[in-house]
Amino acid sequence: MRDHTRLEKIVSDRIAEGLADLAKIEATGIWRETHKTFDAYCIERLGFSRSQLNIETLMRKYAAN
Numbered sequence: 662m663r664d665h666t667r668l669e670k671i672v673s674d675r676i677a678e679g680l681a682d683l684a685k686i687e688a689t690g691i692w693r694e695t696h697k698t699f700d701a702y703c704i705e706r707l708g709f710s711r712s713q714l715n716i717e718t719l720m721r722k723y724a725a726n
Contacts, residue, residue, distance in 0.1 A: 683711070 683703075686692060692702035700710040 683707075687711075 686702075687699050692699050696702040696705065703710050
């Protein structure tokens with residue numbers, strides 16, 4: 662059970678970090694260098710739009726790291 666709780670904490674922390682970094686990208690406008698909209702940036706670079714956040718995509722990304 663302890664390992665299960667530890668893994669949940671790791672996933673939660675990584676998701677929070679990722680979303681915080683995504684918010685920084687949006688706020689700084691970095692995406693404007695290559696895309697017309699932030700959603701277009703997310704779809705091309707991350708595989709999902711912010712309005713269609715897909716947990717499976719996040720799970721695959723975390724599994725790869």
